[in-house]
Amino acid sequence: MSAMLALQVDGLSVTHAAADGARTVVSGVSFELARGRILGIAGESGCGKTQLLLALLGLSPPGAQVSGSALLSGRQLVGADRRVLRSLRGNRIAMVFQDPMTALNPYLTIGTQLAEVLQVHRGLSKSQALLHSQHMLEAVGIDAPARRLRQHPHELSGGMRQRVLLAMALLCEPDVLLADEPTTALDVTVQAQILDLLLDLRERLGMAVVLVTHDMGVLAQVADDVAVMHAGVLVEQGPVQQLFDAPQSSATQSLLAAARQLSPTAQSLI
């Protein structure tokens, strides 16, 4: 059993340059993620969750300063060379973005967008890559995968697009999957399906997942551990049941209160 952690973040800080001075959007965030575990990062909008994920990928906006340490299976991500980062992105660490409507290129076919990941990272030919992509589409529960490859994003439903994004992230079987609000833009039934899918994949591939959301109900269903962010700072973290039973910080409490009002699933677990 490998003792090396999938993701080890220590004192990660991100500062954005702004016209009226620098703004710290992520401040001294530290956490550990072992293989096969799902870490949920919860917080209200604007607390820096997405910026945290982008910083891990080296995709912070131009002019941003990133400091601290983030080890991906032992490899340092912060300040790494551009080419190294590019070879890791989509390959050893992948991200599923928030809005399936716009995260896919509307001008290219699904097949092209999936295949290029394998062509670049695994050196496959286009036809080989398309074949693999087709299998992956099937694995994430999309019907008629061969036909979908030739379609464009606007021809698919929101739920299907989200699955495609997921498939795209999983093609190279990354060590870590970063999921940014993967279910927020979807309706409740589809939400449940996607979450089941995540759990299923975690079983089969032993992947580590960082799931970012403001919806505690979602975390109640899938997360092993939860970290709560507020104004760029990690205010509380621990196993999911512990956080739900005995929330320490006011941020956690207000998130739970919001969840209680909206999500019946969360109710059953709280």
Next chain:
Amino acid sequence: MNSTPPLPRWSLLLLLTIVVLAVVVPWISPWTYYTPSWDELDLEPTFANGHWLGTDDLGRDLLVRLMWGCRISLLVAVAASLTSLFIGVLWGATAGYAGGRVDAWLMRTVDVLYAVPFIPFVIVLTVLFGRNIVLLFVAIGAVSWLDTARIVRGQTLALRQREFITAARVGGMSPAQIVRRHVLPNLAGIVAVYLTLTIPTVILVEAFLGYLGLGAQAPLTSLGVMIADGAAQLRSRPRLLICPALLLALLVLCCNRLGDALRDHFDPASGGGA
């Protein structure tokens, strides 16, 4: 990201300077723009006798003529732009607010009019209906309102969905009142942008017509007329081309720069220009 960029100060300053000069210089200068002076033909620019830009082939002071030409160009430009704006805003706001068939017909007309070749029509209009200055700017204005109408319609459609409009309708205001009191003021921003972008185009169109011999008639002159005259005497008296050309370029440049900046200011999402 970054805040909206500041307004270009130099362009604004230059533009204001030009306008002030255009108003003041003919006023205070001892020479007129139309009186030929046979003993002062073709003078080079000096400070001595007061002809700071020299004189032209008929002995008229070039600076005064230049500023007069500038006056005419600016006058026509502003008047035509306002005409174009008036028609465009009215058309677009009506289409956007009324919606349904009225909207469809109004915009279909716009689509058809888009196919009309612009310059030829203006030429025809100005040639036929006399070289009247007023007619000139009506003609130019009448063919440049299309873009404004489209944009205004889009904005109006968006505004219509907003709560304060619904509140006004529930309160019993008539559509005309609503358009006047609520819609139009909210259009001010986008209208300002399009005004500053229309003006340079109109200046160029007027200059072109002047170049062709239409528009302002002798002894009145505009920048376009002066450029045409200057171009004909390019080899012998290049000064007569370069001065109005330079002034025209500066004028249009400043207007474009300001228009771009205003557009960036009001709608940074539009991607901006130079």
Next chain:
Amino acid sequence: MLGFIGKRLLVAIPTLLVIITLAFALLHAAPGGPFDSDKVLVPEIRAAIEARYHLDESVPMQYLRYLGGVVRGDFGPSFQYQDSSVNDLIAQGLPIDLTIGLLAMGLALLIGVPLGVLAALRRNTVWDRAASAIALLGISVPTYVTAPLLVLLFAVSLRWLPAGDWGEGALRNLVLPVVALSLPYVAYIARLLRASLLDVLHTPWVRTARAKGMPWRTVLLRHALRPALLPLVAFLGPATVGVITGSIAIETVFGLPGIGRFFVDGAFNRDYTVVMGVTILYGVLIVLANLLADVVQALLDPRMRP
């Protein structure tokens, strides 16, 4: 797709009708007629001329007669050039305008596209500011100013190129007119592409492509450039027509026998048929160019396909 094209062509017919009617009405509403100016005519001769050109009929009659001719492809005789028909004049002048216009547009694309892409990629650096400044200059200075200046420089001072004249389309004679005509379009295209590319580079899907670890060249060429070209294609429709019809200034400065000259002279001399003919020609060109631009856009953008 065929249905799409068919529908558009169908709409084009009433459009052209509107243009014809508008132009006709304007021409006949204005004071003066084609034979008023030059010579003083003996009344009998004048009546004969008017009968020959059907100017003695009522305006609605003339309109219908003209429409009939247009439908048959006959634009009527020219009033100023007594021996030529409008069709002749167009046949003479159009190839010249087409050659110069299309060459100018080609040159503008050749220079403008890379300039715009460079400005977008090197945003806010000295390259961007320089390119943008040049572009701003290009759209602020009209062709009838740059053309004489170019002549002054290259033909008079340096004596590298001829100062004017068509010269049967020899390459040397084409250079200056084409360059002068293309300058403002270089500017428009560069500005447009810069703005458009910057927009696309900030879209979520480009971010996804980068997050997948795609090399920059792939991101740019495959994910960004194609959508960025769409506004350019939309612009090219009316712009191509503009470059062909807007060469009036060029024709004047360089002494080229194109349609623009006929048009302006025709307007001055009340040569109704020439003015009408050229106007209709331009209208047809605009309709066709817009249609082509729409078709290309639909081909490039899967969302717009019917």
